[in-house]
Amino acid sequence: MLEKLGVESLRLDLPFRLNHVHCFLAEGEHGWTVIDTGLHNKETVQQWDNQLAGKEVTNIYITHYHPDHFGYAGGLQQKTGATLSMTQNDEQAALKAWEDDFLNSLAENYSTAAIPKKIADEMIMNTKEFVPRVTPYPTVHHHFVEGEKVVIGHYEYEVIYTPGHSDGLINFFNDEKKVLFSTDHILPRITPNISYWFHGDPNPLATYLKSLKKVKTLDADLVIPSHGKPFHGANDRIDEIINHHDDRLQQTFELVSPNGSTVYDMCQKLFPKELTIHETRFAIGETISHMEYLRLKGELNRHSQKGQWVYMK
Ligand SMILES: [Zn+2]
Numbered sequence: 001m002l003e004k005l006g007v008e009s010l011r012l013d014l015p016f017r018l019n020h021v022h023c024f025l026a027e028g029e030h031g032w033t034v035i036d037t038g039l040h041n042k043e044t045v046q047q048w049d050n051q052l053a054g055k056e057v058t059n060i061y062i063t064h065y066h067p068d069h070f071g072y073a074g075g076l077q078q079k080t081g082a083t084l085s086m087t088q089n090d091e092q093a094a095l096k097a098w099e100d101d102f103l104n105s106l107a108e109n110y111s112t113a114a115i116p117k118k119i120a121d122e123m124i125m126n127t128k129e130f131v132p133r134v135t136p137y138p139t140v141h142h143h144f145v146e147g148e149k150v151v152i153g154h155y156e157y158e159v160i161y162t163p164g165h166s167d168g169l170i171n172f173f174n175d176e177k178k179v180l181f182s183t184d185h186i187l188p189r190i191t192p193n194i195s196y197w198f199h200g201d202p203n204p205l206a207t208y209l210k211s212l213k214k215v216k217t218l219d220a221d222l223v224i225p226s227h228g229k230p231f232h233g234a235n236d237r238i239d240e241i242i243n244h245h246d247d248r249l250q251q252t253f254e255l256v257s258p259n260g261s262t263v264y265d266m267c268q269k270l271f272p273k274e275l276t277i278h279e280t281r282f283a284i285g286e287t288i289s290h291m292e293y294l295r296l297k298g299e300l301n302r303h304s305q306k307g308q309w310v311y312m313k
Contacts, residue, residue, distance in 0.1 A: 001222065001230055005179060006153025010051050012038035014068055016278060018190070021068040022226050024181070025051065026153035031058030033152060034082070035172075035181065036226060037072035039133045044072050052080075060138070061150065062086035063183040064169040065094035067134050069226065074136035085142040087161075089168025093200060098131045102199070109198040113284055114262035114308040122277045123284075144170055157181070162215060164208025165192045167200045173218055180220035185211060186237055188228040191244050195285020196292055205293040209245065212238045245290075252290045253299060253313070260310040263288055 002009055007026045014020055024035040032055045038044040057080035062070050065086070077084050086094075096102050106127060110120035144150075148159040150172065157172035162185040172181040184192045194208045201207050220234035231237070248270075255261070255269045267280075267287040275283055291311050294300040300311045 002224070005155060005177075007224075008051075010038075010047060012044055012047055012068075014039060017276070018068075018227055020227065022224075023069075024152075024224075025055075025057075027055075028058065028151055028153075031056040033057075033059040033061060034076065035061045035152070036063055036069040036183070037076050038069075039067050039071040040075050040135065041071075041133060045075065048072070048076060056080075057082045060084045061144075062090070062138075063171075063181075063226070064166040065090040065097065066166060066184070067130050069183070070094055071130075071134045074138040077138045078136065083141045084138045085144055086140055087168035087170055088143040089163070089200075090166055091140045091143065091168075093167060094134070095137060096199070098127070098134055103128060105198070110284075111307060112198075112263075112304075112309050113267075113288065114264040115284065116264070119277070119280065123281050126277045126281060152181070155179070160215065160218070162211040163201065164194055164204055164211045167204075167207075171215065173220065175218070178219065178221035180215070180218065180223050180234055182215075182220075182223045182234070183226045185215065186223055186234060186241065187225045188223075188231045188237065190227070191241050193282045193286055194245075194289045195282060196288035197285060203289075203292055203296050205245065205289040206296070209242060212242055249290055249294060252287075253294055256300060256311055256313050258313070260305075260312045262308050262310055263291065266291060266311070 007024050010023045011020050021038055023038055026033050034057055060073060060077055060082045062073050106124045144159045146161045149156050152172060155174045155177060157174045160171045160173050162169050162171045165184045169185060171183060171185055194205050196204055216235050216238050221232055222230060223234045224230045267283050270287055271283040295302050302309050302311050
């Protein structure tokens, strides 16, 4: 499927439950374009070295700033001298998310969410552990803008802004072939994590649902995601994901206790399985994105009690 498009994929292992990410590469007129780079670790470097042996990389496209996509961007850029493109939003997010100012604000954010201190400390440590996985930072030469055309392999694609999973996430779409590089906007087996991060978008779930409806109008046939295998029929999967969030929002509303619930209370109810610390960070983010969605829609109220957010119906 990918060969016909003139695109190769590289599957990189990830040390998480979501155990892999697909990056892509395609030959252009003057050299190779790489789409996303994986986490910066030894295995990633080795795999790219093998994959790119004898190839000149001229462009690196980063779809969003999360470590499994952006992490090795700077390292690969240093090795290749490639021109790097990503959205301005996500460049700003990337340059902030692992810096002291932000790391130092996490303790207060987590206490707002009523996360017990021991767990919060471990979550902060977990975030800090990513610093070597996302550095050195790249030099961004170009900011992708909506509607811009890029060539990937045999075809030209339009840059489609699809914020939600991250504030500046983009997809690439070819209308003639109805091919969509969906990165983490639409995934086949799991629903993309939609997290509130105490910075950036105050209502990421609303933004995400809007981006899904936008992509639905494209009526993409072949969807090439960053996690999981390519599949046909974007719109069926979009409907499933929208339904999932409708169910989840209803569940969230019903689980809010009559005396009020903190974020941590709600997270435990919404994610009853045992989670690793890394997963807890995403579960908390996902919990808040649903609660804030309901609050901003007027269905929940929020007040502060001893510095903790308490949501009421
Ligand atoms: Zn990802």
